[in-house]
Amino acid sequence: xxxxxxxxxxxxxxxxxxxxxxxxxxxxxxxxxxxxxxxxxxxxxxxxxxxxxxxxxxxxxxxxxxxxxxxxxxxxxxxxxxxxxxxxxxxxxxxxxxxxxxxxxxxxxxxxxxxxxxxxxxxxxxxxxxxxxxxxxxxxxxxxxxxxxxxxxxxxxxxxxxxxxxxxxxxxxxxxxxxxxxxxxxxxxxxxxxxxxxxxxxxxxxxxxxxxxxxxxxxxxxxxxxxxxxxxxxxxxxxxxxxxxxxxxxxxxxxxxxxxxxxxxxxxxxxxxxxxxxxxxxxxxxxxxxxxxxxxxxxxxxxxxxxxxxxxxxxxxxxxxxxxxxxxxxxxxxxxxxxxxxxxxxxxxxxxxxxxxxxxxxxxxxxxxxxxxxxxxxxxxxxxxxxxxxxxxxxxxxxxxxxxxxxxxxxxxxxxxxxxxxxxxxxxxxxxxxxxxxxxxxxxxxxxx
Amino acid sequence: xxxxxxxxxxxxxxxxxxxxxxxxxxxxxxxxxxxxxxxxxxxxxxxxxxxxxxxxxxxxxxxxxxxxxxxxxxxxxxxxxxxxxxxxxxxxxxxxxxxxxxxxxxxxxxxxxxxxxxxxxxxxxxxxxxxxxxxxxxxxxxxxxxxxxxxxxxxxxxxxxxxx
Amino acid sequence: xxxxxxxxxxxxxxxxxxxxxxxxxxxxxxxxxxxxxxxxxxxxxxxxxxxxxxxxxxxxxxxxxxxxxxxxxxxxxxxxxxxxxxxxxxxxxxxxxxxxxxxxxxxxxxxxxxxxxxxxxxxxxxxxxxxxxxxxxxxxxxxxxxxxxxxxxxxxxxxxxxxxxxxxxxxxxxxxxxxxxxxxxxxxxxxxxxxxxxxxxxxxxxxxxxxxxxxxxxxxxxxxxxxxxxxxxxxxxxxxxxxxxxxxxxxxxxxxxxxxxxxxxxxxxxxxxxxxxxxxxxx
Numbered sequence: 013x014x015x016x017x018x019x020x021x022x023x024x025x026x027x028x029x030x031x032x033x034x035x036x037x038x039x040x041x042x043x044x045x046x047x048x049x050x051x052x053x054x055x056x057x058x059x060x061x062x063x064x065x066x067x068x069x070x071x072x073x074x075x076x077x078x079x080x081x082x083x084x085x086x087x088x089x090x091x092x093x094x095x096x097x098x099x100x101x102x103x104x105x106x107x108x109x110x111x112x113x114x115x116x117x118x119x120x121x122x123x124x125x126x127x128x129x130x131x132x133x134x135x136x137x138x139x140x141x142x143x144x145x146x147x148x149x150x151x152x153x154x155x156x157x158x159x160x161x162x163x164x165x166x167x168x169x170x171x172x173x174x175x176x177x178x179x180x181x182x183x184x185x186x187x188x189x190x191x192x193x194x195x196x197x198x199x200x201x202x203x204x205x206x207x208x209x210x211x212x213x214x215x216x217x218x219x220x221x222x223x224x225x226x227x228x229x230x231x232x233x234x235x236x237x238x239x240x241x242x243x244x245x246x247x248x249x250x251x252x253x254x255x256x257x258x259x260x261x262x263x264x265x266x267x268x269x270x271x272x273x274x275x276x277x278x279x280x281x282x283x284x285x286x287x288x289x290x291x292x293x294x295x296x297x298x299x300x301x302x303x304x305x306x307x308x309x310x311x312x313x314x315x316x317x318x319x320x321x322x323x324x325x326x327x328x329x330x331x332x333x334x335x336x337x338x339x340x341x342x343x344x345x346x347x348x349x350x351x352x353x354x355x356x357x358x359x360x361x362x363x364x365x366x367x368x369x370x371x372x373x374x375x376x377x378x379x380x381x382x383x384x385x386x387x388x389x390x391x392x393x394x395x396x397x398x399x400x401x402x403x404x405x406x407x408x409x410x411x412x413x414x415x416x417x418x419x420x421x422x423x424x425x426x427x428x429x430x431x432x433x434x435x436x437x438x439x440x441x442x443x444x445x446x447x448x449x450x451x452x453x454x455x456x457x458x459x460x461x
Numbered sequence: 462x463x464x465x466x467x468x469x470x471x472x473x474x475x476x477x478x479x480x481x482x483x484x485x486x487x488x489x490x491x492x493x494x495x496x497x498x499x500x501x502x503x504x505x506x507x508x509x510x511x512x513x514x515x516x517x518x519x520x521x522x523x524x525x526x527x528x529x530x531x532x533x534x535x536x537x538x539x540x541x542x543x544x545x546x547x548x549x550x551x552x553x554x555x556x557x558x559x560x561x562x563x564x565x566x567x568x569x570x571x572x573x574x575x576x577x578x579x580x581x582x583x584x585x586x587x588x589x590x591x592x593x594x595x596x597x598x599x600x601x602x603x604x605x606x607x608x609x610x611x612x613x614x615x616x617x618x619x620x621x622x623x624x625x
Numbered sequence: 626x627x628x629x630x631x632x633x634x635x636x637x638x639x640x641x642x643x644x645x646x647x648x649x650x651x652x653x654x655x656x657x658x659x660x661x662x663x664x665x666x667x668x669x670x671x672x673x674x675x676x677x678x679x680x681x682x683x684x685x686x687x688x689x690x691x692x693x694x695x696x697x698x699x700x701x702x703x704x705x706x707x708x709x710x711x712x713x714x715x716x717x718x719x720x721x722x723x724x725x726x727x728x729x730x731x732x733x734x735x736x737x738x739x740x741x742x743x744x745x746x747x748x749x750x751x752x753x754x755x756x757x758x759x760x761x762x763x764x765x766x767x768x769x770x771x772x773x774x775x776x777x778x779x780x781x782x783x784x785x786x787x788x789x790x791x792x793x794x795x796x797x798x799x800x801x802x803x804x805x806x807x808x809x810x811x812x813x814x815x816x817x818x819x820x821x822x823x824x825x826x827x828x829x830x831x832x833x834x835x836x837x838x839x840x841x842x843x844x845x846x847x848x849x850x851x852x853x854x855x856x857x858x859x860x861x862x863x864x865x866x867x868x869x870x871x872x873x874x875x876x877x878x879x880x881x882x883x884x885x886x887x888x889x890x891x892x893x894x895x896x897x898x899x900x901x902x903x904x905x906x907x908x
Contacts, residue, residue: 025555032563033551033570035498035538042497052667128628131667209502209510209564209598259500259564260598290666291503482631483674485661504665506658512723518701519723524661528633529678572722593807594721 028257037257040229041213041288048215049078051277051287052130054120054137055297056112059148059366060159063110065140066120074136076129079281081121083107086276087245093268094338096238103163104332104369106243106272112141113161113331114368116297123277123285146366150305150326153365161331161364169329169337169362176362177344181416182355184311187320191311195392198307199384203300203328206373210259212298213288214270216278224275225252231261236268243272244279251275263372267299267334299371302336303328304380306347308388311355316396318407320355323347325381329362330369337362339377345417346378349385350426351407356416404430405445412452424450467531471496472540480527487511487522490537498538498567502596509595512568513537519575519594538567541574549619550574553612554605561599568595573609581617583609628664630673637757640680640784645759647673649781655697656728658720659736682786683729694788696731700743703730709790711797711816715746718801721808731785734767737775739810739835739878742801747788748832748840749797749816755787756780764789774838795820798898800891801834804878811835812879813887815895819855824901826850831863831892836871836884843870846892855900864893 031037054071068080083089083105090102108119120137124130145159152158153167161167168175188194214228230236230253237253258265274287289298304327311320325347329336344360375382393403408426415421427448434441468477471494478493487504490496490513499522502510506521513522514536541548547555550573560566569592576583576591583591588609597605634640644651652671654660655678663669682697685706692708703716704725719742720728733743734754744767752767759782767788770778779785797818803809814834820827829850831843846867853859873884 026558028563029555029558029560030547032560032566033547033554034542035567037563038497039500039564041501042491044492128667128670132670135667135670207598209508209562209596210500211502258562259502260562262598291505291507292666481628483628483664485665505662506720506724506727509721509723518726520726521658521723523665524657524727526631526633526657526676528631529676575722590807591722594723 045284048284050127050130053118054134056117059146060144061141067138070136071133074133076125077133079123083109150363167364177360179358184320184355184357187355188311192314193312195310201380203303206262206264208260211289211294215286216275217284231265239268240272301373302370306384323358325360330367332369334371343377352409352413410450412456470534483526486525489527509568549615550612553608557608559604559608565597632675655732658728692790696785697729700725714799715743745832745834745840746816749830753789756783757786758783771839817895836873843867860896864889867892
């Protein structure tokens with residue numbers, strides 16, 4: 013089969029390799045344009061506050077100050093990051109209107125001749141803020157009387173009228189009654205910052221034909237272009253988005269945060285405008301992976317079979333949705349793990365707090381669940397008195413098994429992957445596990461394979 | 462204070478730049494000389510993507526006012542790239558797949574150059590210590606360390622034939 | 626920068642003259658590793674700055690029984706000297722290669738905690754600071770130089786010009802504990818130096834970093850060692866009492882309670898490095 017393969021099975025040099033090792037690869041801000049202006053953002057110093065007033069009079073007097081933009085300058089002042097694929101409501105502002113909901117939220121965009129002038133003008137923006145109580149923990153945010161972060165009255169994303177994603181299979185309570193062991197655990201993960209070596213940034217440049225060229229290191233060129241068109245209320249064909257090599261993304265450059273305001277500034281000044289995050293903005297303001305809290309309650313028989321799993325999980329979306337409601341949906345479908353469990357109940361909440369908004373990162377919605385589930389499986393193994401391989405082989409899902417969200421498993425490969433792992437580390441599995449496959453169980457819904 | 466003129470050696474040529482006070486070497490290279498191989502990752506001296514050599518020693522160009530290096534020799538990725546082909550360190554990085562996004566690569570290559578100029582036969586510990594100031598968020602560092610070992614061997618074998 | 630003036634004096638008299646002329650609004654900078662990040666982020670916007678890199682204050686010389694370290698000698702220069710080995714250890718664990726080529730020994734005294742690792746070693750070595758002003762130079766012990774968080778005895782019209790370390794053959798040891806092995810802020814830094822009289826300790830210095838507003842001496846722990854043979858019990862007791870000598874704080878690197886626990890552990894480890902072995906090497 014490999015007789016006439018020219019690429020598969022070969023070591024092939026990267027097409028951009030020479031550019032990278034010579035430094036000739038061009039990244040977004042490796043460009044400078046005559047007359048280019050610099051945009052720096054005046055941001056909220058408080059976690060939660062009402063904006064009573066903004067005074068720009070001192071900032072405007074800084075030599076090199078060109079223009080300030082506030083909420084009223086933005087034609088459609090809402091991000092619609094996932095609105096284009098039906099995940100709503102739109103609730104995050106390009107520039108804050110009457111309230112700020114996290115420390116670092118953008119309020120005033122300052123455009124100036126030099127970076128130093130922009131920094132100085134930002135430092136002279138006078139914000140009149142009335143501090144409001146803030147909440148930083150997912151369960152605190154769901155208690156009665158908690159400060160409300162959203163504009164719709166509660167701190168959860170609503171899924172078709174429900175405050176959480178709900179998955180039900182069988183009857184967990186009855187199965188707990190039949191179990192020999194009940195094993196519980198609570199698992200917490202922290203927010204994780206992608207920290208790409210290149211920070212988020214873009215340069216918006218007016219072109220001769222009335223279009224705007226926007227050089228950006230977004231991972232999602234069409235998200236960025238479509239959202240910018242909606243926010244600026246211009247047809248998409250007035251925008252010319254140019255991507256290229258991204259200096260590290262990992263999911264952290266999918267949130268379309270810098271292009272709309274930089275393009276608006278280019279429109280208002282008729283000059284190129286650069287908006288590139290400083291390292292501290294990248295740390296503080298750009299999206300992180302969500303922090304997550306997962307409660308697991310498992311019912312297990314004395315011979316190690318999982319007969320019931322109840323999952324209650326809370327994702328910390330921070331102050332705004334970004335992509336977390338979507339992550340949560342993926343998470344809910346997978347939160348019981350790659351195991352064959354006849355009774356499952358999952359309640360997964362997307363919770364809003366006054367932390368910086370969270371969003372995509374590799375393994376989006378699943379990585380935290382894997383951490384919780386696999387530590388839990390080891391706990392179960394210990395309680396039942398078997399080794400960690402055994403507990404997993406006994407409970408591994410196979411093709412044709414009913415997954416908790418009512419889909420039949422296809423392309424299951426947990427068993428084969430564990431067998432390969434055992435070989436790799438030199439662990440000798442019992443013959444029973446060596447002989448196992450992901451083929452459907454006798455009498456399952458699916459034949460063959 | 463008005464702008465001043467600063468003269469320094471940029472590779473083999475002498476350059477003269479006019480700068481506002483305390484403009485960093487990083488900004489001079491990237492914005493005035495069009496030499497954008499030197500990158501801009503943090504401006505804190507924490508990531509190493511801005512590393513260049515001054516008189517052969519690695520420095521964080523983002524923390525260095527260009528006035529401070531008047532009359533000195535600055536070496537960057539551009540100045541070690543030959544007119545044709547690649548420097549052995551560049552070739553080793555290419556062959557070892559010692560990059561993914563490429564943003565840390567210029568800094569990594571410059572630190573490697575300084576290391577191999579000082580220690581033509583570095584141990585694993587020497588390499589690790591030398592690279593402590595260069596952050597890579599993509600590769601996990603192993604292919605980079607491997608590349609430096611490959612480059613060291615190539616340079617030792619061809620000692621005297623290749624420009625260092 | 627909004628910087629309107631950047632001075633790069635070529636001598637100490639020139640530097641002092643610029644300082645006299647501009648007064649306390651002048652930002653004085655040596656290696657730039659503390660000042661430039663703040664300026665680059667727009668957190669510091671000085672009008673006038675003086676850089677000391679070319680002012681000739683960077684010599685390291687051994688004279689009159691002391692190692693005289695110019696204030697703007699870099700950490701790399703400290704790494705290259707072999708007169709006092711523990712200073713090499715302190716320099717090696719600070720920053721990274723490129724940072725060490727720029728950061729200065731004197732500048733390390735002005736680095737906010739948890740920084741200031743080299744100052745911790747200097748404190749354990751009974752270093753003095755030499756300050757130069759319009760009327761001449763004065764010396765004071767480093768232990769008296771720090772007065773609080775980011776405050777010290779440097780007068781507004783003075784510059785730090787030298788660190789003076791008495792040459793010593795006393796055994797000394799150093800450890801820096803960070804969350805990474807290199808290029809990392811400290812959770813705790815410990816430097817210790819012992820003077821023996823026969824098989825008993827006659828005098829001790831234990832300096833701690835990253836567990837107070839500035840590098841500090843663990844004086845109770847020092848006292849606890851005097852008269853002992855530095856056996857396991859004496860080490861454990863000194864390590865325990867050292868936790869009372871410090872005022873740890875919480876930051877992004879570690880919490881105050883964790884730092885206090887680590888003081889005990891790492892004071893113990895440093896003292897174990899200095900404990901007598903079965904065959905003591907010549908002291």
